[in-house]
Amino acid sequence: MRYLFLLLFLFVTQVVSAADPLPSWNDGPAKDAILNFVKCATNDGCPLYVPPKDRIAVFDNDGTLWSEQPAYFQLLFALDRVKALADQHPEWKNEQPFKAILENDLKTAAASGKDGLLKIMAVTHSGMTTDEFEKTVRDWIRTARHPQKNVPYTQLVFEPMREVLNYLRENGFKTYIVSGGGVDFMRVWAEDVYGIPPEQVIGSSIKVKLAKRAGKPVLERLAEIDFIDDKEGKPVGIHRFIGRAPVMAFGNSDGDLQMLQWTDRKPNTFKALVHHTDAKREYAYDRNSHIGQLDKALDEGTEKGWTVIDMRKDWNRIYPTP
Amino acid sequence: MRYLFLLLFLFVTQVVSAADPLPSWNDGPAKDAILNFVKCATNDGCPLYVPPKDRIAVFDNDGTLWSEQPAYFQLLFALDRVKALADQHPEWKNEQPFKAILENDLKTAAASGKDGLLKIMAVTHSGMTTDEFEKTVRDWIRTARHPQKNVPYTQLVFEPMREVLNYLRENGFKTYIVSGGGVDFMRVWAEDVYGIPPEQVIGSSIKVKLAKRAGKPVLERLAEIDFIDDKEGKPVGIHRFIGRAPVMAFGNSDGDLQMLQWTDRKPNTFKALVHHTDAKREYAYDRNSHIGQLDKALDEGTEKGWTVIDMRKDWNRIYPTP
Ligand SMILES: [Ca+2]
Ligand SMILES: [Ca+2]
Numbered sequence: 001m002r003y004l005f006l007l008l009f010l011f012v013t014q015v016v017s018a019a020d021p022l023p024s025w026n027d028g029p030a031k032d033a034i035l036n037f038v039k040c041a042t043n044d045g046c047p048l049y050v051p052p053k054d055r056i057a058v059f060d061n062d063g064t065l066w067s068e069q070p071a072y073f074q075l076l077f078a079l080d081r082v083k084a085l086a087d088q089h090p091e092w093k094n095e096q097p098f099k100a101i102l103e104n105d106l107k108t109a110a111a112s113g114k115d116g117l118l119k120i121m122a123v124t125h126s127g128m129t130t131d132e133f134e135k136t137v138r139d140w141i142r143t144a145r146h147p148q149k150n151v152p153y154t155q156l157v158f159e160p161m162r163e164v165l166n167y168l169r170e171n172g173f174k175t176y177i178v179s180g181g182g183v184d185f186m187r188v189w190a191e192d193v194y195g196i197p198p199e200q201v202i203g204s205s206i207k208v209k210l211a212k213r214a215g216k217p218v219l220e221r222l223a224e225i226d227f228i229d230d231k232e233g234k235p236v237g238i239h240r241f242i243g244r245a246p247v248m249a250f251g252n253s254d255g256d257l258q259m260l261q262w263t264d265r266k267p268n269t270f271k272a273l274v275h276h277t278d279a280k281r282e283y284a285y286d287r288n289s290h291i292g293q294l295d296k297a298l299d300e301g302t303e304k305g306w307t308v309i310d311m312r313k314d315w316n317r318i319y320p321t322p
Numbered sequence: 323m324r325y326l327f328l329l330l331f332l333f334v335t336q337v338v339s340a341a342d343p344l345p346s347w348n349d350g351p352a353k354d355a356i357l358n359f360v361k362c363a364t365n366d367g368c369p370l371y372v373p374p375k376d377r378i379a380v381f382d383n384d385g386t387l388w389s390e391q392p393a394y395f396q397l398l399f400a401l402d403r404v405k406a407l408a409d410q411h412p413e414w415k416n417e418q419p420f421k422a423i424l425e426n427d428l429k430t431a432a433a434s435g436k437d438g439l440l441k442i443m444a445v446t447h448s449g450m451t452t453d454e455f456e457k458t459v460r461d462w463i464r465t466a467r468h469p470q471k472n473v474p475y476t477q478l479v480f481e482p483m484r485e486v487l488n489y490l491r492e493n494g495f496k497t498y499i500v501s502g503g504g505v506d507f508m509r510v511w512a513e514d515v516y517g518i519p520p521e522q523v524i525g526s527s528i529k530v531k532l533a534k535r536a537g538k539p540v541l542e543r544l545a546e547i548d549f550i551d552d553k554e555g556k557p558v559g560i561h562r563f564i565g566r567a568p569v570m571a572f573g574n575s576d577g578d579l580q581m582l583q584w585t586d587r588k589p590n591t592f593k594a595l596v597h598h599t600d601a602k603r604e605y606a607y608d609r610n611s612h613i614g615q616l617d618k619a620l621d622e623g624t625e626k627g628w629t630v631i632d633m634r635k636d637w638n639r640i641y642p643t644p
Contacts, residue, residue, distance in 0.1 A: 053513075053519060056521075130561060174521075183562075183565070184565075187565045191375075197375060198564065198565030198566050199378075199496070199521075199563065199564045199565055199566070201565065205562065208558055208561060208562075209554075209558075210554040210557050210558060210580060210584075216587055217557060217580070217583050217584055217587060219557060219558065219561055232531075232532040235532050235539060235541060236530055236531075236532060236541065239452060239530060239541055240505075240527065240530075241521065241563060242520065242521045243505070243506075243509045243520030243521055243523065244520050244521070258532060258539070261539050262532075262539055265538060265539060
């Protein structure tokens with residue numbers, strides 16, 4: 001009887017200690033690759049051991065940690081802001097691309113190209129203090145809903161990737177976002193949603209200027225680009241903000257290729273691509289998509305043996321339970 | 323007898339638990355202010371309690387964490403580099419400010435002004451990869467000696483401030499450098515010397531560009547200023563790199579005034595100035611110094627009740643034991 005208890009106890013202990021840190025992942029090469037890399041990185045008897053201070057993992061955001069269709073969510077935020085600000089700008093009724101946005105004619109709005117986009121970004125992302133912008137994003141992320149899925153945007157984060165973030169942090173990794181998106185947009189909600197604090201969010205930025213309002217210092221957001229954290233900007237951003245090379249990198253598009261190559265400079269590093277293959281539960285797109293195009297990076301990743309995560313096959317669920 | 327042991331035990335326990343975290347500090351208002359702020363910030367029954375995620379402390383470097391006389395140490399590094407590179411540049415024998423530097427005529431070199439300084443910085447801080455620059459700094463900091471004190475520069479860090487850094491980290495603070503000095507210069511040795519990892523060093527920077535050498539990606543350092551992390555640049559740097567406001571800030575000159583004012587925006591924050599008053603053990607200078615001028619910030623700090631650290635009175639030692 002005593003033996004039976006002991007055996008039962010050992011069994012329970014083993015089950016508990018072997019609890020799956022990635023329950024939303026199906027068994028397969030992608031899950032194995034992540035688990036094996038981390039097991040070895042944290043075992044100082046292993047040839048791939050990584051000392052704690054070098055455990056830096058970087059993640060693209062749009063399409064890697066949350067969805068990005070039918071348009072980058074930050075652009076959808078900007079369009080919502082144009083509508084919210086329209087009352088204060090009667091002239092927009094006759095001015096493109098604002099007229100088209102207010103008429104929900106996104107095709108015409110898109111036809112205004114890069115110039116139109118810069119106009120939209122200028123009125124929605126600059127001309128206020130950093131405090132005011134933060135409050136606007138905070139209100140939006142709490143109340144806005146995705147146009148197709150009709151849920152809050154924070155419901156469209158990838159639960160399997162949140163498990164990876166947690167699993168890495170539990171194993172002593174510092175997790176960073178390295179995104180082409182706006183850093184001040186992401187920092188507002190990244191801590192709540194991903195557990196990533198503001199100081200570990202790297203992104204594109206506009207210039208800010210110190211000024212005074214009512215005798216107190218403020219930072220004013222200017223309509224001038226400071227830094228584009230995309231493509232060749234990603235290694236630059238990693239160097240500038242982290243100052244050392246990552247040992248793990250996750251992306252989903254050609255915009256991440258340079259970040260993955262930069263991580264690949266070091267031996268024994270982990271590189272992964274999230275491949276959007278699930279038209280039913282999320283979206284399916286790659287080589288010909290106008291958002292999150294995955295073409296060159298897919299070829300190079302396949303050739304070099306980087307981990308390609310097949311969303312349809314590898315993930316048994318996409319989004320968190322509401 | 324048993325009681326005696328018990329009393330002795332209690333006594334020893336109390337002495338140990340009350341071990342002074344700042345032994346290089348003399349008792350006085352500066353030491354009290356630091357200890358009292360941290361005790362309250364970490365006690366959630368205290369009105370000045372600071373939740374762990376907001377425990378951000380920022381430190382200027384030159385003159386706050388290490389000495390800065392007779393010139394910023396990074397400038398002394400640049401002068402050493404000019405001498406080391408002179409063989410490859412025979413033309414420098416006839417070109418200012420290089421000629422003067424090679425002849426140890428620093429007065430003439432200084433007369434070349436900002437243009438001269440930019441020339442010196444261009445040849446010593448750009449035109450190489452980030453890896454190469456890092457190696458150069460690493461070799462220099464290991465071998466170079468201060469021209470007056472004749473010790474390695476890393477011996478000229480302020481032991482009392484290292485105690486503050488440790489004490490804060492033991493109490494859950496994230497410690498950051500926010501310096502006008504070059505970020506890539508400081509990151510090489512800040513972790514060894516201050517326990518501050520590269521990703522928590524904020525400083526001035528030049529532009530870098532992604533390129534390939536022997537088929538591998540590298541970052542090339544360009545002779546173009548990217549960001550000046552001084553004066554009004556310090557709140558900008560804090561916003562850009564940390565994305566939230568500090569609750570403690572330490573500086574030593576008017577270049578830190580905006581950082582201290584920025585920290586002062588929040589109620590219940592701690593602001594301090596290191597005042598160089600010790601001509602015997604270090605250097606004495608303030609309102610009229612060409613390096614680390616402390617004038618307006620001293621007036622404003624005194625008026626607003628910020629902590630002014632009097633090096634001569636408050637510190638029982640300046641530098642670490644070799
Ligand atoms: Ca992406
Ligand atoms: Ca200083």
